[in-house]
Amino acid sequence: MAGRSSTAEGRHDLLVAWKKKFKEGCDFDNWGQAVEAGEIYALLKRNIEAEVLSSQHQFAHSDTVVLKNVCRIIASRYAYLGAPDLNDVGFGMTELTKLVEAFCSWTEGCDLPEASRIAQRLPSNGAESSRLGHSSAPHGEDDDDDEGYEAGQSDTYKLVQKPTFASGKTLLTIRLDRIGLKDAPQHIDPFFSVLVRDVTGTDRATPQRTSVAIGRSDLYLRFEMDIYIDIPLEEFPQDCAIFFELNHYKQKKGKHSTRCFAFLEHDEFKPGEKALELYKKPTNFKRRKLSLLTVKPLYLHLDLQLTKF
Incomplete structure (x- = not known):
C-alpha cells in the first residue's frame, strides 16, 4: 500500500x-x-x-x-x-x-x-503468560519446594535470533522437540529456560526463555522450536554445559516453579538426535550428586545441528 x-x-x-x-x-x-x-x-x-x-x-x-x-x-x-x-x-x-x-x-x-x-x-495467574493446561498443579515427583526458578530474571528471557559468526566458526542449533513426563497434561504454561553456565552458575552466553508448549499428550509436552547458541562452538568454555530448565505455573501459589532440568555437555555437541536424562530440582550447575526425576523411560528429546560459516 x-x-x-x-x-x-x-x-x-x-x-x-x-x-x-x-x-x-x-x-x-x-x-x-x-x-x-x-x-x-x-x-x-x-x-x-x-x-x-x-x-x-x-x-x-x-x-x-x-x-x-x-x-x-x-x-x-x-x-x-x-x-x-x-x-x-x-x-x-x-x-x-x-x-x-x-x-x-x-x-x-x-x-x-x-x-x-x-x-x-479470567482467573489471574500473576503473569503476562496465559494458562495453557489443566487447572490442577502437577504432582508426584514435584513437591512444594519452589527452589530453582529465578523469578524476575527468567521472566525477561527471550529466544535469540539466529546469529552470524566469522568465517570458520560453527553455530550450534538445538531443536527442542519434546519432554516426557508422567503427568504432562497437568502442567500450566510450561516453558523452558535455556542457560549456558559454568560450574559456578555464571552465564557464559545469552540466557533464553521459550514460549509455552505448543501441544501436549498423556506423556509429552511438545515445543518444536529451534534454540540458537550465540557463541561459536570453537569458543565454548570447556567447563560449561547447556541447561534446560522446565518451568510451569503453580496456580495455588501464584508463581512459577522449576519442575526439573536436563543438561548437554561439551562432548555431546554432535549432530543428531539426543535423549537427555531428567533430574530433580534445584538445577545443579556443578553436575554432581544428581537425582533422577523418574525411573521411567522419559527424557528431553533434542536434535542438534552444526553449521559451519
Whole structure:
C-alpha cells in the first residue's frame, strides 16, 4: 500500500492472518471439533506471543494490551477443550463468537472492549503468560519446594535470533522437540529456560526463555522450536554445559516453579538426535550428586545441528 512503511505493512499482514485463524478455530469450536480447534488455538497463541514480544513489528503499547488479552482468552479456551470439567473458564461460545467477530473488525489504535470484559473475568495467574493446561498443579515427583526458578530474571528471557559468526566458526542449533513426563497434561504454561553456565552458575552466553508448549499428550509436552547458541562452538568454555530448565505455573501459589532440568555437555555437541536424562530440582550447575526425576523411560528429546560459516 502506497505511503505505508514496511513495519506497518508487516503488522497489517500479521493481523489479517491472525483474524483468519481465530475465526477458523472458532468455527471448528462451534462445530464441536475440539481437536482441530485446539490445534489452531495453540498455534495462534504461540504466534501472537512471539510477535508481540519481538521488536520487529513495533506494536503500540495499547495494541499490545489488546493482543495479550486475546492470547489469555485463547489459552483459556484451549485449556477448557483439554479439560471440559473446568468450571472457571469465564466465558462461553456465544461470547467467544462475538469476540471473534469484533476482533476481525478491530484496527490498530482502537480498544477491544469485548476482549477486556472477558479477560477481567479470567482467573489471574500473576503473569503476562496465559494458562495453557489443566487447572490442577502437577504432582508426584514435584513437591512444594519452589527452589530453582529465578523469578524476575527468567521472566525477561527471550529466544535469540539466529546469529552470524566469522568465517570458520560453527553455530550450534538445538531443536527442542519434546519432554516426557508422567503427568504432562497437568502442567500450566510450561516453558523452558535455556542457560549456558559454568560450574559456578555464571552465564557464559545469552540466557533464553521459550514460549509455552505448543501441544501436549498423556506423556509429552511438545515445543518444536529451534534454540540458537550465540557463541561459536570453537569458543565454548570447556567447563560449561547447556541447561534446560522446565518451568510451569503453580496456580495455588501464584508463581512459577522449576519442575526439573536436563543438561548437554561439551562432548555431546554432535549432530543428531539426543535423549537427555531428567533430574530433580534445584538445577545443579556443578553436575554432581544428581537425582533422577523418574525411573521411567522419559527424557528431553533434542536434535542438534552444526553449521559451519
